[in-house]
Amino acid sequence: MKIDLTNSSRYDIWSEIDLNKFRNNIRKMKRLTEGREILLAIKANAYGHGAEVICQEAEREGIRLFGLATTEEGIALRKAGIRSRLVILTPAVFEQIEEIIRFELSPNIIERRYAEIISQEAEKRGKTTICHIEVETGMGRTGIFWEDAVGEIVSIARLPNIKIEGIFTHFPIADSFKKEDIEFTRLQIKRFAFVLKKLDELGIKIPIVHISNTAGFMNYPLMGNCVRPGILAYGLYPSKQVKKKIAVEPILELKTRVVQVQQFPKDWSISYGRTYKTTSPTRVAIIRAGYADGLRRSLSNKGEVLLGGRRCKIIGRICMDTTMVLVPEDMKVNVGDEVVLIGKQGEEEISADDMAALVDTINYEILTGISERVPRVYLGVRNSNG
Ligand SMILES: *Cc1c(COP(=O)(O)O)cnc(C)c1O
Numbered sequence: 001m002k003i004d005l006t007n008s009s010r011y012d013i014w015s016e017i018d019l020n021k022f023r024n025n026i027r028k029m030k031r032l033t034e035g036r037e038i039l040l041a042i043k044a045n046a047y048g049h050g051a052e053v054i055c056q057e058a059e060r061e062g063i064r065l066f067g068l069a070t071t072e073e074g075i076a077l078r079k080a081g082i083r084s085r086l087v088i089l090t091p092a093v094f095e096q097i098e099e100i101i102r103f104e105l106s107p108n109i110i111e112r113r114y115a116e117i118i119s120q121e122a123e124k125r126g127k128t129t130i131c132h133i134e135v136e137t138g139m140g141r142t143g144i145f146w147e148d149a150v151g152e153i154v155s156i157a158r159l160p161n162i163k164i165e166g167i168f169t170h171f172p173i174a175d176s177f178k179k180e181d182i183e184f185t186r187l188q189i190k191r192f193a194f195v196l197k198k199l200d201e202l203g204i205k206i207p208i209v210h211i212s213n214t215a216g217f218m219n220y221p222l223m224g225n226c227v228r229p230g231i232l233a234y235g236l237y238p239s240k241q242v243k244k245k246i247a248v249e250p251i252l253e254l255k256t257r258v259v260q261v262q263q264f265p266k267d268w269s270i271s272y273g274r275t276y277k278t279t280s281p282t283r284v285a286i287i288r289a290g291y292a293d294g295l296r297r298s299l300s301n302k303g304e305v306l307l308g309g310r311r312c313k314i315i316g317r318i319c320m321d322t323t324m325v326l327v328p329e330d331m332k333v334n335v336g337d338e339v340v341l342i343g344k345q346g347e348e349e350i351s352a353d354d355m356a357a358l359v360d361t362i363n364y365e366i367l368t369g370i371s372e373r374v375p376r377v378y379l380g381v382r383n384s385n386g
Contacts, residue, residue: 012288013256013374016343017049019057020380021251025233026061028246033217033227039087039166039210041230043069048367049234049252050376052080058233059084060382065166065208067228071096074105087132087166091142097121106130106165110142115156122161131156132166132208135195137188139170146191150198157204166208167196168228175215175239185220218242236352236363250351253343254370256289258307258335259322270324271316276301283327285312287339290321294370295341298359307339308332309346342366 029038040063041047046054055066055077066082067089068074074086087106094117100107101122109115109131122129133153136143144152146169157164169192173181192211199206209224214232216223219242231238235250262284270276270284285307291297295318303314305325313326327333338345342352352363 011375011377012259013254013293014377015048015370015374016253016255016377016379017053018251018253018379019053019382021235021249022049022054022057022233023061023380025235025248025251026058026063028248029229029232030061032246033222036222036224037065037208037210037226038063039065039067039208039226039228040233041067041089041213041228043067043073043089043230044368045073045372047230047234047364048370050378051077052082053376053378055082055084065226067230068105071099071103071105075099075103078103078105085130085165089132089134101125101127101129104129106132108142109133109156109164110144112152112155115159115162119159119162128161128163130163130165132168133164133206135167135169135192137169137191138184139172139188141170141172143169146195149195150202153195153199153204154202164204164206166210166226167199167206168210171211171213171216174213174219175242177219177241185216189220189223214238215242218245231364234367236367239362250343252352252367254294254341254374255343256287256293256339256341258285258333258337258339259288260286260335261327261333262286269316271300271319273317276316276324283329283333284315285325285327285333285337285339287323287325288321289323289339289341290319292320292371293374294366295323296355296359296366296369299355303355303358304350305339305341306343306345306348306350307337309348311348311350 040058042051042055045051065085067087069090071092089108091108091110097118118129134143135146135149137146171185174185208226210226210228211223212227214229215238217227235248264278264282266278266280268278289295297318300317304311308331314323315326316324352366356363356366
């Protein structure tokens, strides 16, 4: 979707992203992490906020390391002129190695064999590929198993045309205060520290050490010389169990408009499946948002939206492109009125967390679920020399 920097009023649905709030979140995060380097997760189009603009804004705040999921995300940012380090956190398949080298992306190395192919291909092209290495300490996902890591890294470090710039591990449960979860996270830290110590003894110096996602550096002491947050920069917390050491603000609002106001008679059914029936003459606002925009269908007959500064109920099934909203009897409503799906209107607020709770998921899935067809409008854009 094209980015429109000036005017929201011509859209029927759009997300509004406030870059002033983003900058404030980043500055608070920097103070909290005491000058540590930040590797900012901007995968999945910066959690639905638009990776290109978010990356440029973060660069201006002094961030120079970024975390992506796929090679394609990296190529898109290179084509947009981004020169910072782009680490592909999810292991890329062998077929993508050529592009990783060509676009100077930084892969996550999870085995020696992979490193050898990168080394050979990079050598052929006269390039050096800068890599990060993930150590599996208890995430139960990707990475070199911690007990094998030292040996593997020693042999990877000997390969030509590869530079190991970073080493990291990932926490599955740093967002919990339960005793056994805290013990588990501490065990992971110990395993990782063991790997670092051995490497140090062998004289292998890896300049950037990153361990903590948002939950990690909110709930545990600072570790390594770099942190690896995502969600916090976008103004949300990973879960209710995370200490709110800094007050960040959500930077995204999702808005739409009323496209028709209907006056339905008594006993009239609403939408597919006829799951809602009026019990008296009823005014219904039809809004331009559906599950194809990222408004979860499971919010049917359950969710709310903000209209006229009030919380109004979603009635009937959410359709692909439209949703029906019950209008309170005393409320004035017109075609074109702004409706807030996520964000504030008047005194009311619906957060991504509220929406997530209703459909039994997490705020991350709500944000990344906003569809590409929804245009993004940026507030607080600085001019190029500002
Ligand atoms: C997405 C991701 C992060 C960021 O996590 P948040 O919970 O958003 O702070 C950090 N590390 C890895 C490996 C990730 O995939």
